[in-house]
Amino acid sequence: MDTINIWAVLLATLISFVIGGIWFSPIGFGKVWMR
Numbered sequence: 001m002d003t004i005n006i007w008a009v010l011l012a013t014l015i016s017f018v019i020g021g022i023w024f025s026p027i028g029f030g031k032v033w034m035r
Contacts, residue, residue: 022028 024030024033
């Protein structure tokens, strides 16, 4: 492994935060998860 592409790591982190935010919001499964 030569180098780690920092932009790919940052993009993957950002995407995971966005998906997690949508998943636990009232738009996603937030109401079910809160129960």
